[in-house]
Amino acid sequence: MSRTVLTPRAEDFPRWYQDLITKAELADNGPVRGTMVIRPWGYGIWERMQAGMDSRIKAAGAANAYFPLFIPQSYLQREAEHVEGFSPELAVVTHAGGKDLEEPIVVRPTSETMVGEYLSKWINSHRDLPLLLNQWANVVRWELRPRLFLRTSEFLWQEGHTAHADEQDAAAYARRILHEVYADFMRTELAIPVVPGRKTRHERFAGAVNTMTLEAMMGDGKALQMGTSHEFGQNFARAFDITYTDAEQHSRLAWTTSWGSSTRMLGGLIMAHGDDAGLRLPPSLAPIQVVVSVVRDDDEGRPVSVARGLVEELITGGIRAELDDRVDIPFGRRAVDHELKGIPVRLEIGPRDLAEDRVTLVRRISSGKQPHPIDGVLPAITTALAEDQHLLYSEAETRREERTADVTGLDEAREAARTGWARIPWRSVGDRGEAELGESGITVRCLVLPDGAVPDTDDPAVEPDLIAVVGRSY
Amino acid sequence: MSRTVLTPRAEDFPRWYQDLITKAELADNGPVRGTMVIRPWGYGIWERMQAGMDSRIKAAGAANAYFPLFIPQSYLQREAEHVEGFSPELAVVTHAGGKDLEEPIVVRPTSETMVGEYLSKWINSHRDLPLLLNQWANVVRWELRPRLFLRTSEFLWQEGHTAHADEQDAAAYARRILHEVYADFMRTELAIPVVPGRKTRHERFAGAVNTMTLEAMMGDGKALQMGTSHEFGQNFARAFDITYTDAEQHSRLAWTTSWGSSTRMLGGLIMAHGDDAGLRLPPSLAPIQVVVSVVRDDDEGRPVSVARGLVEELITGGIRAELDDRVDIPFGRRAVDHELKGIPVRLEIGPRDLAEDRVTLVRRISSGKQPHPIDGVLPAITTALAEDQHLLYSEAETRREERTADVTGLDEAREAARTGWARIPWRSVGDRGEAELGESGITVRCLVLPDGAVPDTDDPAVEPDLIAVVGRSY
Numbered sequence: 006m007s008r009t010v011l012t013p014r015a016e017d018f019p020r021w022y023q024d025l026i027t028k029a030e031l032a033d034n035g036p037v038r039g040t041m042v043i044r045p046w047g048y049g050i051w052e053r054m055q056a057g058m059d060s061r062i063k064a065a066g067a068a069n070a071y072f073p074l075f076i077p078q079s080y081l082q083r084e085a086e087h088v089e090g091f092s093p094e095l096a097v098v099t100h101a102g103g104k105d106l107e108e109p110i111v112v113r114p115t116s117e118t119m120v121g122e123y124l125s126k127w128i129n130s131h132r133d134l135p136l137l138l139n140q141w142a143n144v145v146r147w148e149l150r151p152r153l154f155l156r157t158s159e160f161l162w163q164e165g166h167t168a169h170a171d172e173q174d175a176a177a178y179a180r181r182i183l184h185e186v187y188a189d190f191m192r193t194e195l196a197i198p199v200v201p202g203r204k205t206r207h208e209r210f211a212g213a214v215n216t217m218t219l220e221a222m223m224g225d226g227k228a229l230q231m232g233t234s235h236e237f238g239q240n241f242a243r244a245f246d247i248t249y250t251d252a253e254q255h256s257r258l259a260w261t262t263s264w265g266s267s268t269r270m271l272g273g274l275i276m277a278h279g280d281d282a283g284l285r286l287p288p289s290l291a292p293i294q295v296v297v298s299v300v301r302d303d304d305e306g307r308p309v310s311v312a313r314g315l316v317e318e319l320i321t322g323g324i325r326a327e328l329d330d331r332v333d334i335p336f337g338r339r340a341v342d343h344e345l346k347g348i349p350v351r352l353e354i355g356p357r358d359l360a361e362d363r364v365t366l367v368r369r370i371s372s373g374k375q376p377h378p379i380d381g382v383l384p385a386i387t388t389a390l391a392e393d394q395h396l397l398y399s400e401a402e403t404r405r406e407e408r409t410a411d412v413t414g415l416d417e418a419r420e421a422a423r424t425g426w427a428r429i430p431w432r433s434v435g436d437r438g439e440a441e442l443g444e445s446g447i448t449v450r451c452l453v454l455p456d457g458a459v460p461d462t463d464d465p466a467v468e469p470d471l472i473a474v475v476g477r478s479y
Numbered sequence: 480m481s482r483t484v485l486t487p488r489a490e491d492f493p494r495w496y497q498d499l500i501t502k503a504e505l506a507d508n509g510p511v512r513g514t515m516v517i518r519p520w521g522y523g524i525w526e527r528m529q530a531g532m533d534s535r536i537k538a539a540g541a542a543n544a545y546f547p548l549f550i551p552q553s554y555l556q557r558e559a560e561h562v563e564g565f566s567p568e569l570a571v572v573t574h575a576g577g578k579d580l581e582e583p584i585v586v587r588p589t590s591e592t593m594v595g596e597y598l599s600k601w602i603n604s605h606r607d608l609p610l611l612l613n614q615w616a617n618v619v620r621w622e623l624r625p626r627l628f629l630r631t632s633e634f635l636w637q638e639g640h641t642a643h644a645d646e647q648d649a650a651a652y653a654r655r656i657l658h659e660v661y662a663d664f665m666r667t668e669l670a671i672p673v674v675p676g677r678k679t680r681h682e683r684f685a686g687a688v689n690t691m692t693l694e695a696m697m698g699d700g701k702a703l704q705m706g707t708s709h710e711f712g713q714n715f716a717r718a719f720d721i722t723y724t725d726a727e728q729h730s731r732l733a734w735t736t737s738w739g740s741s742t743r744m745l746g747g748l749i750m751a752h753g754d755d756a757g758l759r760l761p762p763s764l765a766p767i768q769v770v771v772s773v774v775r776d777d778d779e780g781r782p783v784s785v786a787r788g789l790v791e792e793l794i795t796g797g798i799r800a801e802l803d804d805r806v807d808i809p810f811g812r813r814a815v816d817h818e819l820k821g822i823p824v825r826l827e828i829g830p831r832d833l834a835e836d837r838v839t840l841v842r843r844i845s846s847g848k849q850p851h852p853i854d855g856v857l858p859a860i861t862t863a864l865a866e867d868q869h870l871l872y873s874e875a876e877t878r879r880e881e882r883t884a885d886v887t888g889l890d891e892a893r894e895a896a897r898t899g900w901a902r903i904p905w906r907s908v909g910d911r912g913e914a915e916l917g918e919s920g921i922t923v924r925c926l927v928l929p930d931g932a933v934p935d936t937d938d939p940a941v942e943p944d945l946i947a948v949v950g951r952s953y
Contacts, residue, residue, distance in 0.1 A: 033597065035547035036554070037584055042597055045542035045612070052543060070522045073514035074548075074586075074617055074633050075570075080510070096549075096575040098586065101632075102621030103567050110511055112548075112572065112586070123507065123516055138519070143548055143617065147576030158575075159548050 010341060013281045018225040023153070025275060029284050029345045032153050039151035039158030046346055047271060049292030051161065054270060055141065057194045057290070058163060061186040065178075067137035067165055072119045074143070075110045080118040083244040087117065090211025094146040096158075112145040117212065117237070117263055120166040121245030128259060131170050131251050135178065139165040154272030155229070155479050162267035168247055168259040172238070175260035176215075179234045180459065182264045183217045187232040195270065196287040196397040197221045197277050198405055199231055200474060201459050202451025207439055210263075214238040215462035220450040220474065222405040223276035226425035228450045228478040231273050232266035236462065272479070277401050284347030285370050287397050288390035295319055295386055296348050297364075298329040300336050300355030312354045315364070315382065322383045324390070344369060349393055350386055370396055409474075415441060422447045422476050431471035442475060450474045484815060487755045492699040497627070499749060503758050503819045506627050513625035513632030520820055521745060523766030525635065528744055529615065531668045531764070532637060535660040539652075541611035541639055546593045548617070549584045554592040557718040561591065564685020568620040570632075586619040591686065591711070591737055594640040595719030602733060605644050605725050609652065613639040628746030629703070629953050636741030642721055642733040646712070649734035650689075653708045654933065656738045657691045661706040669744065670761040670871040671695045671751050672879055673705055674948060675933050676925025681913055684737075688712040689936035694924040694948065696879040697750035700899035702924045702952040705747050706740035710936065746953070751875050758821030759844050761871050762864035769793055769860055770822050771838075772803040774810050774829030786828045789838070789856065796857045798864070818843060823867055824860055844870055883948075889915060896921045896950050905945035916949060924948045 010028060012020040026032050031047035034040070043051065059069075075098065081088045091114045098110040113119065120138065128136055141163050148158045165182060169175040183201055191199045204216040213235040220228050239258045241247065247259040278285040288294050297312045297319070309330045319326035329339055336353075343351050353365040358376070366377045366385065370393035377385055408425025412418050415438055421427035422445070431452055434442070439449050452471045454460050460467045484502060486494040500506050505521035508514070517525060533543075549572065555562045565588045572584040587593065594612065602610055615637050622632045639656060643649040657675055665673045673693040683690040687709040694702050713732045715721065721733040752759040762768050771786045771793070783804045793800035803813055810827075817825050827839040832850070840851045840859065844867035851859055882899025886892050889912055895901035896919075905926055908916070913923050926945045928934050934941045 033600070035549070036551050036593075036596065037547060037549040040547035040549055042547065043545040045544050048544045049542065051545075068519035068523065069526060070519050071517040071525075071635065073509035073511060073516065074619070075509070075511040075514055077510050093577050095577075096572050096584075098570050099573045100583075101570040102623065103569075109574075110570075119510075122510065126507070145548070149576065161545065 010345065011281060011283065014224060014279075021279075021281070022272075022276060025279055025283055025345070026153050029347065031271070031275070031284075034153065035159075037158070039148040039156075041153055041157045041159065043161075043268070046292070050274070050286065050290055051268060051271060053290045053292065054194070055163075057190050058186065058266065059141075061190055062139050062163065062165065065137075065181055065186055067139045067167065069140060070138050071140050071142065072113075072116050072123070074113055076113050076116075076119050078109045078111050080122065081111055083118065084212045084241060086240075087212035091115070091146075094148075096145045096147055113142070114144055114146045115263075115265070116140065116142070116144075116164055117166065117241055118245070121241045121247060121261070124166070124168045124259070124261070125245045125247045128168055128247060128249050131249050134168060134170045134249055134259065135174060136168045137165070137178070138167065139163055152272075152479075154268055154275070157268075160268045162265050165262075165264040167262045168242070169261070170249065170251070170257070170259065172260050175236055175262050176461070179215070179217065179236050179262040179264065182262075183219065183234040183459065187219050187234070187264075187266060191219060191221070191231055191270075192398065194287060194289045195274055195277075196289075196394055196401065197231070197273060198398060198402040200451065200453065202453040202474060203460050203462070204233075204451060205439060205449050205473075207436065208449065210235045212237060212240050214240065217459055218451050221273050221277055222401070222408065222426060222476075223273070223479065224279065224404075225276070226408050226476070228426065228476045229269070229273045229276065230450070230478070231270055232264070234264035235262060237261045237263070276479075278397055279347075283345035285397065286347035286349060288349045288394045291347065291349050292325065293327045293348050294324050294390055295326040295350040295352060296329050296343050297326060297352045297354065298336070298339060298343065299332055300353055300358070302330075302332050303356045307359055308354050308356060311359060311379070312352075315352060315354070315379070318383060319386065322387070324383070324386060350389055352382065368393060418442065418475050419445055419447060426450070426474055426476040428472050428474055431473045432469060434473050434475070446477055447475055448478055450476055450478060484819065485755060485757065488698060488753075495753075495755070496750060499753055499757055499819070500627050503821065505745070505749070505758075508627065509633075511632070513622040515627055515631045515633065517635075517742070520766070524748070524760065524764055525742060525745060527764045527766065528668075529637075531664050532660065532740065533615075535664055536613050536637065536639065539611075539655055539660055541613045541641065543614060544612050545614055545616065546587075546590050546597070548587055550587050550590075550593050552583045552585050554596065555585055557592060558686045558715060560714075561686035565589070565620075568622075570619045570621055587616070588618055588620045589737075589739070590614065590616070590618075590638055591640065591715055592719070595715045595721060595735070598640070598642045598733070598735070599719045599721045602642055602721060602723050605723050608642060608644045608723055608733065609648060610642045611639070611652070612641065613637055626746075626953075628742055628749070631742075634742045636739050638739045639737060641736045642716070643735070644723065644725070644731070644733065646734050649710055649736050650935075653689070653691065653710050653736040653738065656736075657693065657708040657933065661693050661708070661738075661740060665693060665695070665705055665744075666872065668761060668763045669748055669751075670868055670875065671705070671747060672872060672876040674925065674927065676927040676948060677934050677936070678707075678925060679913060679923045679947075681910065682923065684709045686711060686714050688714065691933055692925050695747050695751055696875070696882065696900060696950075697747070697953065698753065698878075699750070700882050700950070702900065702950045703743070703747045703750065704924070704952070705744055706738070708738035709736060711735045711737070750953075752871055753821075757819035759871065760821035760823060762823045762868045765821065765823050766799065767801045767822050768798050768864055769800040769824040769826060770803050770817050771800060771826045771828065772810070772813060772817065773806055774827055774832070776804075776806050777830045781833055782828050782830060785833060785853070786826075789826065789828070789853070792857060793860065796861070798857070798860060824863055826856065842867060892916065892949050893919055893921060900924070900948055900950040902946050902948055905947045906943055908947050908949070920951055921949055922952055924950055924952060
């Protein structure tokens, strides 16, 4: 199989990434700077991501809703840090319906302010809390250095917004989303061994009192932030007057959270699992798990008809299978395309295979290629898919472990960040060390406790034990 | 049960509609004129609509993709009729990332132009055709007289876009979507007896050579356009240079279609099925099909525990059931709320019911209320849901038939349109009659053949047989 379709990763990782997205037909650049067209193969993966996340979000008790794209500019201004953080990235509508608008309208960069306005309307009594909402939507943040999936001027995401009666309940829910929704989905389905942790004060979301994150190591050792969960304390409740009457009839300010994950996860998937032959999709997210590919047909059309029967058998067995009977296209070219697209298993059938009642089973992830009797191919594939889902995870985990160094000083951290991450005591970094590392393009990805747990916000008791995970990032 | 929560339909239908949306917590007005917040109950219905439509769209061979929200203004101008049709409704971004833009950006009102640009890039050979795409997205059309769900400045929809090698294939596909996707979904799941037909030249989509529609009669006798399917001939192919090489290596222009359905269907659902007590949801789309409602608990908590067991039994039986054990809220108030929200079946359980090992089964659609032994409640409910799905459809169909008059002249048509629709030979109307009716606020909803079939575009052979369905509309 040709391995030269893509720029090799070792030669130029960013170029490999761009090549892969184009050749696997995942996405295209849009005509307006920084925007993106998600093509059917990319969107099919995103649909499976949405399904996996959505069922977990609902299991965590949140209901989907939809808030408007257009936010009055004045809303943004009600929370000082929030407007400061987002102002440089806003797209503004000044003209609509043939007229200039009296108040400019902002295209939502995120919806805390819009949702805040409605939480205030909908929440009256403590019985209305917690109020747990989520929306699937597009958002716009003007990007100066756009990159497909990773940083686009428009992207698709889910954003959860919740209001709670007290600080503990809000904190517990923000963590529940981090672990039960995000970490679980990313580990189980994306097959990415994410590291959950707390962001430093410097890296917090605009307006948050605590931002928690999930960090993943990409194939080049850099970090990618895969999702975040924020506590806002009472900042937005104060700005939007989100109050409730408690059981004793006192009026109280609510506590809010928000949490988001986006099409950026597609970039993470590509960079965590892709190899020089293309994408490698975790079987649980692959729109097509098995392609049954006819090498060439014979005069009786037997290979095509056997292949079609196999596809039906696999689909009945609960596997997402598809037939490739385009025998007028050279077989090698089709195989390269299936590899580029990352389809986990390929079953090849030609007249020679049929003469021996077998197929050739090619595994994209474990790279195995072996003949298999036609009978009993379903259980073999079911096993292969499950094994390869785990294999992807453990490969990514091994890389992360091998490329993470425990260090004690900033120089060692800089050295480690050339190829991966460093774990360094936070007390050896601090605000000052964070700024120094920043000069070398290195950021504190997150703070964790020695046992891997996510530390509470600004808890002085754990402060001396905090470990900073640092590295370069996307 | 109180029937006075809503303004009665007979008194003021538009006010009833608005009351229902507010009190059933379906949606709220957004802060920017004409925008809308879809609340969880409304969005839950929309999610089921999406699922029902999406599976049919996929079964028709189209794949989902995603195109950018922002369209360069110049794209719109490439198809003359298209830009003329949409210009008055556009929202324009003139400022982004802290700077004034060189070329203004249009927030998509529909995506023919954007998709056209990419079809042109992606299509090379006849092997690439047909190319069948769909997207779920938000679009913006500035509305002067907005009304929740029916006409909002931003709405959610699916828009399909396809390219074909010849006119026949394009025409057949546009019809396949009309019948197999739209009509089937609307009849089977929305329980609305839609009338498929062809729009007059005057009512065509901007840039189309043929627009087909599905028209539904609402509770007040007015019509609502529930979805449309368009043939563009080669208009967009010419404007965006969508060409392919045929089997003989000649370059040919493709033929394109588009088709859309939106959150407007929610408005149709409300106005087709709602009554003076609130919404009536078709069981197949109800987010909650059965609410098990505890009238009051006893000291041992038996009613709540039996109710919880029943909910589990129903869920295991494949029914979307939920428990209402909020016994601190007056039972009557909760019942009114369940009726407002249109939950198809309510099971009431109190200590008195339990003493007799029974529950009270209340059906929202057929308005029945009767005791039922706790054993065997699952099959009773399954039957009730299926019956009531059909009942909703036949009620709507009966209304449509009763309120549709076969007439021969324009005066009679005007008279019929006071309470419903008229069917009138198209040769008695024509362009001139269409304009005359328009002066009375009456439009030609669609043209059909005597047997109900959808006539081909501008086919002179069938012209004398065409029947115009006319009425007032939303």
